Amino acid sequence: MLVLSLLALFYGRADAQVAVSSLTEAQRGRVPGADSTSLATLYEQVNVDYTAGDVQAGLRAEAFRSQTGGRGMVSLSQKYVRWTHGLASLVAGNYYAMLGRGLTLRAFELPGVVLESPGYRRRYTPSEDLEGGMASWTGNRVMARALIGRPVKSDVPPGVADVDRRTDWVAGGEMRFRSAGSLTLGGTAVNLRPEGREASWAWSGLAGLDFLPILHTLGVKDASGDFYGEYARRGGGAEAGYGVYLSVNAAVRGLGLSVEYKDYDDFALGVNDPPSLVREHSAALLNRTTHVLLPLNERGYQAELTYVLSDVGTVTANLSRGRNALGAGFETVFDERYLAVEMDRFYPDFSGLAFFDWGRDELEGMLDRRTGGVLLEREMAGGQRLSADFQVQRGRRPFGHPDAFTDTYASVSWQHPAGFGAALVMERSSDILETDDAGTLTQIETDPRTWWAVNLNARLGSRYEALLLVGKRRGGTACTSGTCYQVLPYNGVEARMTTRF
Amino acid sequence: MKRRILQGLVAAAALVWAGTGTAAQAPDFNLPDLEGQRVHLKALLEDGPVLVDFWATWCKPCMKAMPKLVEIHKKYRDRGLTVLGVNADGPRSQAKVKPFVRTRGISFPVVIDGDGGVLRRMQVQALPTTVLIAQDGEVVYRHVGIGDEKGLVEAIETLLPAVERNAESK
Numbered sequence: 001m002l003v004l005s006l007l008a009l010f011y012g013r014a015d016a017q018v019a020v021s022s023l024t025e026a027q028r029g030r031v032p033g034a035d036s037t038s039l040a041t042l043y044e045q046v047n048v049d050y051t052a053g054d055v056q057a058g059l060r061a062e063a064f065r066s067q068t069g070g071r072g073m074v075s076l077s078q079k080y081v082r083w084t085h086g087l088a089s090l091v092a093g094n095y096y097a098m099l100g101r102g103l104t105l106r107a108f109e110l111p112g113v114v115l116e117s118p119g120y121r122r123r124y125t126p127s128e129d130l131e132g133g134m135a136s137w138t139g140n141r142v143m144a145r146a147l148i149g150r151p152v153k154s155d156v157p158p159g160v161a162d163v164d165r166r167t168d169w170v171a172g173g174e175m176r177f178r179s180a181g182s183l184t185l186g187g188t189a190v191n192l193r194p195e196g197r198e199a200s201w202a203w204s205g206l207a208g209l210d211f212l213p214i215l216h217t218l219g220v221k222d223a224s225g226d227f228y229g230e231y232a233r234r235g236g237g238a239e240a241g242y243g244v245y246l247s248v249n250a251a252v253r254g255l256g257l258s259v260e261y262k263d264y265d266d267f268a269l270g271v272n273d274p275p276s277l278v279r280e281h282s283a284a285l286l287n288r289t290t291h292v293l294l295p296l297n298e299r300g301y302q303a304e305l306t307y308v309l310s311d312v313g314t315v316t317a318n319l320s321r322g323r324n325a326l327g328a329g330f331e332t333v334f335d336e337r338y339l340a341v342e343m344d345r346f347y348p349d350f351s352g353l354a355f356f357d358w359g360r361d362e363l364e365g366m367l368d369r370r371t372g373g374v375l376l377e378r379e380m381a382g383g384q385r386l387s388a389d390f391q392v393q394r395g396r397r398p399f400g401h402p403d404a405f406t407d408t409y410a411s412v413s414w415q416h417p418a419g420f421g422a423a424l425v426m427e428r429s430s431d432i433l434e435t436d437d438a439g440t441l442t443q444i445e446t447d448p449r450t451w452w453a454v455n456l457n458a459r460l461g462s463r464y465e466a467l468l469l470v471g472k473r474r475g476g477t478a479c480t481s482g483t484c485y486q487v488l489p490y491n492g493v494e495a496r497m498t499t500r501f
Numbered sequence: 502m503k504r505r506i507l508q509g510l511v512a513a514a515a516l517v518w519a520g521t522g523t524a525a526q527a528p529d530f531n532l533p534d535l536e537g538q539r540v541h542l543k544a545l546l547e548d549g550p551v552l553v554d555f556w557a558t559w560c561k562p563c564m565k566a567m568p569k570l571v572e573i574h575k576k577y578r579d580r581g582l583t584v585l586g587v588n589a590d591g592p593r594s595q596a597k598v599k600p601f602v603r604t605r606g607i608s609f610p611v612v613i614d615g616d617g618g619v620l621r622r623m624q625v626q627a628l629p630t631t632v633l634i635a636q637d638g639e640v641v642y643r644h645v646g647i648g649d650e651k652g653l654v655e656a657i658e659t660l661l662p663a664v665e666r667n668a669e670s671k
Contacts, residue, residue: 017526017639021624047624051526056622084529087539098616102592108617111589112626138531140539178537210536224603228596247596256600275592280559304597308604344568383648417648462643481557481617482591498626500525500643 016052021500025114025123029492033438034121038492041066043114043123057081060094062158064122071121073159078129089136094129097147099174099188103232103243104202106273107151110481112498116488122157126485131166143186146173151271167195170271182210188232192269202269204232204243211250225250234267241266243295245275254308261301262322268295273483277302279318279338280482283355283373284409284427285393290479291334291361297325300334313343324363332362352376362398369395373409383417400432402446407431419459427451427474434474467496525640527553527632530619532587532612535599540585540612546636549581550660552653555620555630557589558601563629566647567605573657574609580661584609589620589628635660 023045030038042065049058060078064071080093099105109127116123132149150166158165170193176186189203211225225248232243242265249258262277276293277300300322307315322334340355357371373391380386393407407430413423429435430448437445453471475489529543545551554570556563574584588598588611595613602611614620623632626645633642633656642656 019525019624021626023626049528049622049624051528054529056528084531087531089531096616096618096621098592101595106592106616108591109621111617111620111628138533138539140537182536184537208537212536224599226599249596249600251600251603254604256597256604258597258600260596273592275595278593280594282559282561306600306604310606383651385648415648417651419649459645465645481589482559482593500624 016050019049019051019500020047021498022046023112023114024497024499025494027490027492027494029490029494031116031121031488032491033489034118039067041071041123045114045125054085055081055083060125062124064124064157064159066121068121073122073124073157075124075158077125077158078127087137087139089138090133092133094127094131095134095147095149096129097134097145099145099172099190100186100204100206100230100232101228101245101275102273103230103245103267104188104190104204104269105170105172105271107149107271108273108481108483110483110485113480113485115485117155117157118486118488120157120160122159124157126154128152128154130170141178143176143178144174147171168270169193176206182213184208190269190271192271194270200234202232202234202272204230206230223250223252232267234269243267243274247275254310256306256308257304259301259303263299264293264295265297265299276482277322278320278334279304279336280479281338281357283371283375283391284389285371285373285391285407286338286357287479288476289359289361289364289366289369289371289393289395290477290484291320291322291336291359291364292477292484293322294324294363298322299325311344313341316340316342334361334363335359349379350376351379365397365399367396367398367403369393385415387411387413387415389413395431397432401444402430402432405429405431406448413455415457421457423455425451425453425455425471429474463500465498469494526638527634527640528619528622529638530622532614532619534610534612535602540610542585542634543638545583545585546634546638549583550636550641550657551583551585551634552657553585553587553623553632553634555587555589555614555623555625555628555632557628558594558597559590560628562647566629566631567607569650570609571607573654577657577661578609582657582661586611587619588613589617589625591615591617633657633660 025043027041028038044063046061049056058080059076062077063074066072078094080091080095082091096107096109107128107130109129114123115126130149130151134145134147136145148171150169153165156163156165170190172190174186174188176184178184185207187203187205191201193199208228209226215223227248229246234241244263247260260277262275264274274295278291281287302320304318318338320336324332336359338357340353342353343351345351353375355373359369360367371393375389377385377387389411391409396404408428411423411425413421415421428448428450434449435445435447451472451474453469453473456468458466470493473490475487477484478487531539531541534540542551570584586609590598631644631653632640635641641660642653
């Protein structure tokens with residue numbers, strides 16, 4: 001660090017720039033079922049990135065303070081130096097990478113997500129990065145990368161005494177060759193060295209073909225498509241497994257089709273994140289019931305058809321299915337059928353979306369789930385926007401009395417183009433998993449629960465953004481950027497400020 | 502640990518001292534487009550300013566912003582502005598990106614940030630994020646969400662006359 005400081009001082013370049021961003025979350029409230037009284041907590045994250053010519057360096061510091069002793073932490077959670085010149089790139093420190101489509105390795109971060117660990121009750125950024133080094137060559141015809149690093153146990157927050165979050169090692173790489181005719185062939189390989197267990201390895205072969213040149217040769221215009229396939233195997237040690245991912249997509253004018261297939265068997269490597277073939281929903285009630293992939297054993301497919309009528313709207317239909325064979329003849333099924341109609345504009349300044357979804361997820365104890373919703377938006381004078389969102393979900397579980405439940409979500413929001421807005425949000429549930437109080441062992445509560453919250457947002461120029469939540473937040477699964485995580489319920493006030501300069 | 506944090510902060514202070522200003526310089530990146538061709542930010546900046554839009558197929562506000570971005574691309578491309586879409590769909594929905602782009606007639610180049618490395622380096626915390634980068638690599642405009650079309654167009658118009666003057670002088 002001292003050397004870096006001296007180098008920066010004496011060799012700082014005239015074209016050097018520093019970017020600093022910070023994220024602060026302050027809470028005053030409680031987690032129902034865990035806290036008997038309101039607590040005050042403060043989480044801060046600072047990112048500093050220095051760029052001078054071909055070199056970029058940076059660090060991230062995180063700090064958490066809680067009224068309850070023993071939960072605080074200060075951590076330098078990331079640091080890196082990157083050199084990029086033309087097609088070559090070297091990075092040392094903390095970095096992200098994906099080999100192939102993630103069947104053998106994926107190191108990533110969910111932007112802007114701050115979680116609270118249910119066990120340690122510490123807030124932190126759950127980054128799934130690697131700490132080590134990576135070298136890449138990314139040309140048009142040839143792409144090669146080699147990496148080595150230690151993955152992080154992202155369910156453990158930083159700064160926990162006597163817990164080393166990085167005990168394992170992984171080394172690997174990828175090579176791809178792309179022909180002039182848009183055929184891509186390549187492969188990935190990883191060597192896994194988990195602490196205390198036998199080392200193992202995994203590799204994959206991949207192929208991709210872009211149909212556009214073929215279609216043009218055949219004189220087919222206004223159409224495109226491609227194919228991608230990856231076959232992976234795991235070996236060494238006592239473990240063996242495989243993973244297969246195939247995708248074909250095509251588009252002809254306004255009609256688009258995407259079909260994918262997956263078959264994963266004993267393919268949870270600890271550092272990988274294969275495609276789940278489950279639709280990512282923005283609707284709140286569907287987002288919280290997203291099926292989570294089980295790479296230990298899951299086979300299935302997803303097909304999505306969209307039809308876009310320019311300046312009118314879009315129709316989307318999605319069919320997803322998965323089967324998990326969990327051993328001893330025990331199997332569970334995931335099914336989903338989704339249909340949505342989106343209108344870009346109707347009746348002077350309105351736009352809207354209506355959807356219906358039917359699903360079941362036996363692994364999550366959901367036998368039958370039907371969800372419908374409507375989102376209406378109106379653009380008003382001066383660029384203000386008013387929107388109303390209403391969703392209802394009826395489901396049935398294989399346990400509980402009653403086994404059926406109804407969830408409702410409603411929100412009304414207003415946004416001003418000057419950069420501020422407000423939303424009123426209501427959720428209500430009669431799901432026995434929500435209504436029952438775990439603290440009363442001999443009684444099962446069935447009265448529906450309701451959560452009310454007000455969300456305020458404000459933006460000042462391009463440097464400052466603030467969000468304020470007042471009320472109650474329902475806990476459960478939340479999904480963003482293709483990854484799902486658990487959010488704790490919360491009652492109270494939460495303020496979030498992002499600063500960039 | 503606290504000593505190391507303090508050393509880090511001292512290093513950061515030295516870096517700020519060494520830097521010539523507080524304006525952010527966009528880091529160069531090199532990502533594949535939908536046909537697998539590599540797109541370099543530095544190479545695009547040689548032709549003029551670049552408007553980078555970070556988006557994903559599952560992001561509803563991103564969809565709302567697309568028609569305006571297509572309009573900006575058509576209006577300003579002959580004046581030297583490049584609109585570049587950086588897609589942040591992970592492996593879950595990456596297969597839908599190409600049909601999505603083609604069916605909606607998105608005519609500006611779209612690249613795939615599969616591992617999210619560029620998002621992290623550009624300090625993108627939410628989608629959509631729109632960043633306007635001047636020819637010297639400086640970030641001159643940044644906006645999260647939708648609803649600031651007017652501010653964006655003003656920022657573009659402020660940049661483009663300078664580009665046109667440079668082109669004339671060459």
